[in-house]
Amino acid sequence: MKKIFGIALVLAVLAVLSLGSVALADPPTDVTITWGGGLVDSGGYPTDYGAGWVSATVTAGDDATTTFSTTGNAILGQFTARDFNDDSTMYFVDKFTTSFSADVTDGYATISTERTDFAAGWDEAGPPYMYGYAGEHSYNYVGASGGAAHLSVGSWSNYASMYTHSGSLDANATSYYIVSWFGEDGDPSNLIDNWAGLIADGSGTANIDMGHSSASYSGDGTVTFGRGCGCYTDADAHFTGSGTFALDAVGTTSVTFHDLTQTGSTGSSGSWTGTLSTVGNGVQATGTGSYGTAALHIIHTFVSGFDYNDYSVTAK
Amino acid sequence: MKWFRLLSVIFLMLAMLLFASPAVYADDPPDEDSDTVIDIGIDGELEVDIGVRGPAELNVGVEGPSEVHIDAGDEVSVNIEASDESQVFLDDHSLDNPAQKSDEPAQGSIVPVISGAFPAAGLLAFFLIRRRAQNKVNNEGR
Numbered sequence: 001m002k003k004i005f006g007i008a009l010v011l012a013v014l015a016v017l018s019l020g021s022v023a024l025a026d027p028p029t030d031v032t033i034t035w036g037g038g039l040v041d042s043g044g045y046p047t048d049y050g051a052g053w054v055s056a057t058v059t060a061g062d063d064a065t066t067t068f069s070t071t072g073n074a075i076l077g078q079f080t081a082r083d084f085n086d087d088s089t090m091y092f093v094d095k096f097t098t099s100f101s102a103d104v105t106d107g108y109a110t111i112s113t114e115r116t117d118f119a120a121g122w123d124e125a126g127p128p129y130m131y132g133y134a135g136e137h138s139y140n141y142v143g144a145s146g147g148a149a150h151l152s153v154g155s156w157s158n159y160a161s162m163y164t165h166s167g168s169l170d171a172n173a174t175s176y177y178i179v180s181w182f183g184e185d186g187d188p189s190n191l192i193d194n195w196a197g198l199i200a201d202g203s204g205t206a207n208i209d210m211g212h213s214s215a216s217y218s219g220d221g222t223v224t225f226g227r228g229c230g231c232y233t234d235a236d237a238h239f240t241g242s243g244t245f246a247l248d249a250v251g252t253t254s255v256t257f258h259d260l261t262q263t264g265s266t267g268s269s270g271s272w273t274g275t276l277s278t279v280g281n282g283v284q285a286t287g288t289g290s291y292g293t294a295a296l297h298i299i300h301t302f303v304s305g306f307d308y309n310d311y312s313v314t315a316k
Numbered sequence: 317m318k319w320f321r322l323l324s325v326i327f328l329m330l331a332m333l334l335f336a337s338p339a340v341y342a343d344d345p346p347d348e349d350s351d352t353v354i355d356i357g358i359d360g361e362l363e364v365d366i367g368v369r370g371p372a373e374l375n376v377g378v379e380g381p382s383e384v385h386i387d388a389g390d391e392v393s394v395n396i397e398a399s400d401e402s403q404v405f406l407d408d409h410s411l412d413n414p415a416q417k418s419d420e421p422a423q424g425s426i427v428p429v430i431s432g433a434f435p436a437a438g439l440l441a442f443f444l445i446r447r448r449a450q451n452k453v454n455n456e457g458r
Contacts (some may be wrong), residue, residue, distance in 0.1 A: 054358050
């Protein structure tokens with residue numbers, strides 16, 4: 001009899017172990033892609049250039065997706081992504097992170113990332129939303145002709161929101177073109193689509209720091225561009241040579257350019273939608289609560305350098 | 317005798333439960349949120365290193381004379397389409413003709429072996445105990 005109970009005990013333990021494995025979530029999925037001429041440093045980062053084209057799309061279930069592409073006469077870089085497969089908060093949305101760094105000569109690098117799911121069970125019934133709705137997305141592009149360019153940026157998303165961080169857009173070329181924007185798109189029922197972004201083109205050097213850009217956790221549609229997470233704004237742009245720098249944003253209740261202070265502009269023009277007012281060193285357009293009733297646009301032209309120390313934007 | 321019948325039923329139920337467990341480790345995870353798909357395209361004269369760990373489907377297309385190294389974990393399903401002039405290495409094993417190796421999954425998964433051992437052990441124990449119980453009943457009846 002003791003022997004039987006011994007066998008039963010062993011089998012019970014095996015059963016518990018086996019059933020336990022059923023309950024565990026899948027492990028995270030990690031992706032690392034490096035490209036270049038073949039040489040890497042001790043950390044695995046490429047140190048010499050190759051010529052060609054690399055593109056990748058990572059689809060993290062129905063939770064998020066990111067796509068990058070880069071090509072040029074000389075390119076190197078690294079991309080990493082992690083699909084946490086956690087769904088740890090039972091909102092049926094996994095955490096997803098990316099990082100991207102690319103250098104190109106006579107070519108371009110671009111990456112876009114979108115949070116494609118939202119908190120099921122909480123926000124399925126429609127607005128007002130407790131968390132951010134699906135569709136928050138970021139886009140960054142840098143291209144150079146007759147010179148080199150660099151793009152780096154990271155992203156983070158989960159059941160509630162998405163943000164980007166640690167970014168820079170740089171160029172040193174006869175001709176360059178730079179685009180960066182962040183928006184939340186998502187909800188066709190109330191047409192919230194607040195977004196903010198910049199476009200720069202010119203000849204010479206461009207160094208643009210991209211601070212933390214994010215969509216609100218609270219689901220109210222607030223988008224911040226380079227504004228930081230409430231404590232640290234890092235949104236400065238510095239140029240030599242000639243070119244243009246444009247800042248745009250569209251909102252529902254208000255759009256704020258937090259600081260208009262700049263040096264080097266030889267001409268500027270702007271436009272707005274809504275009621276215009278000054279806020280500190282910046283300007284704000286107030287809307288009526290319908291998408292598109294608050295908007296700001298400004299463009300600077302420069303011929304011998306341009307500096308903008310805080311281009312951060314909030315669009316609500 | 318009641319104890320043996322009860323134990324037999326318990327073991328049978330455990331065996332049935334354990335038989336269902338290998339589905340968790342199928343190539344297509346039952347949880348849609350774990351379904352990670354990675355599509356990569358490469359062209360030119362590059363050296364590209366690709367590393368993937370965790371459950372995922374990895375699709376790689378290579379044109380031109382690039383050299384591509386793929387380090388994929390056991391839970392990664394790997395599909396490769398590569399031109400003749402490219403060199404593709406999967407888990408340190410050179411593919412002589414990568415174009416003919418498409419849809420070939422990564423090798424070396426031990427998870428199904430482990431998950432299959434539990435139900436096998438459960439069933440074996442069930443039959444052993446059942447046989448022992450029958451023998452005891454037969455002995456008592458003599």
